[in-house]
Amino acid sequence: MIALASAKNGDSGTVAALKTNDESTIRKLMAMGVIPGMPIVLEQRFPSYIIKVGKTRAAIDHEIAQTIYIQKLAS
Numbered sequence: 001m002i003a004l005a006s007a008k009n010g011d012s013g014t015v016a017a018l019k020t021n022d023e024s025t026i027r028k029l030m031a032m033g034v035i036p037g038m039p040i041v042l043e044q045r046f047p048s049y050i051i052k053v054g055k056t057r058a059a060i061d062h063e064i065a066q067t068i069y070i071q072k073l074a075s
Contacts, residue, residue, distance in 0.1 A: 002072065004042060004049070005065040012041040013070040015053075020067040029068070032058045040070055 001016045015038045018026055033053040034040065044050035048059040051068075060068075 001069050003066050004068040004070055007042045009045055013072040015040050016071045017069040018067055
């Protein structure tokens with residue numbers, strides 16, 4: 001399990017955990033579909049993190065990317 005902020009472009013996996021106590025961050029992520037068990041792909045890291053969750057693409061900043069932990073798929 002790694003933080004999304006440590007993943008490389010193109011890495012995919014499953015959301016394993018959201019490690020934050022900030023309710024507004026959790027609500028924001030849940031609204032984007034970022035919940036444990038969902039497949040996720042990191043499409044881009046710079047200038048913003050672009051993630052794909054289901055059929056949704058979203059831009060998040062580094063601080064939020066540090067709160068999302070993923071279980072990477074085997075290469």
